[in-house]
Amino acid sequence: MRLIGLQGYKSMNGQIYESGEYLENNPDWHAADAPYKADWISEILRKNGVHPDTIVEIGCGSGEILLSLAKVFPHAKMAGYDISPQAYEIAHPKKTENITFYKANYLEEPAVPTDVVMAIDVFEHVEDYMGFIRALKGRAKWAVFHIPLDLSVQGLLRGKHTMRARRDVGHLHYFEKETALATVSDCGFEVGAWNYTFSTEKLPGMPIQTRLFNLVRKSMRLFGNDFGVRVTGGASMMVLAR
Secondary structure (H helix, E strand, O other), X not given: OOOOHHHHOEEOOEEHHHHOHHHHHOOOOOHHHHHHHHHHHHHXXXXXXXXXXXXXXXXXXXXXXXXXXXXXXXXXXXXXEEOOHHHHHHHHHHOOOOEEEEEOOHHHOOXXXXXXXXXXXXXXXXXXXHHHHHHHOOOEEEEEEEEEOOOOHHHXXXXXXXXXXXXXXXXXXXXXXXXXXXXXXXXXXXXXXXXXXXXXXXXXXXXXXXXXXXXXXXXXXXXXXXXXXXXXXXXXEEEEEO
8 A cells, every 4th residue: 555645635736835835824934933933843852861963854845954953963964755746846955965955755665674764743734644653654763743732622622723724724633632643553553752842832923812821821831731731722732653
């Protein structure tokens, strides 16, 4: 069976990642998120004694995460893969001596031993997401996943959040903490470490209603992070696995 990989999601107008539809909905291809996501990635790696010489990012988009990571791991060789021609056009001019970008499906390329493979906000977009994760097993010593937690009490009560995530950013699968960790484990990985991340509290220029609700989210987390995230959402997970 051929792996569907990142080509699995098709909108009514074709494959949103190859057609330009995704770029139209996300003009900077999430470049603004890259610095703090790179900080979270480097933090979980260093806290767990992982100092990679080689890093691969699947679905690298604008390439900015790798560029930010290069400041932390300046001697590491890095490669970014994306199936989108628009993402490649954005990322490719940023290549450096240590960072190379490819317009390709990484899972269809020959496996080259790698220290760390990353899928940052990726597998929720993939039709056969468990097949995608299983296919990464054995390609690297460590895997880093960043997983949006789209399921929360307030999101389900409002009834619009998951459909907005599906329409605007192509999410096909929706997770909360337990199902996210179970998915990684069920695909053959051993979870070494994980932590919550809070993107909406980092991005500048968020709407006033989001900034006000972030205060509610922070207050709810005073009763425990798990409780606050389950009730008010606004979180993702950074997971280190092997």
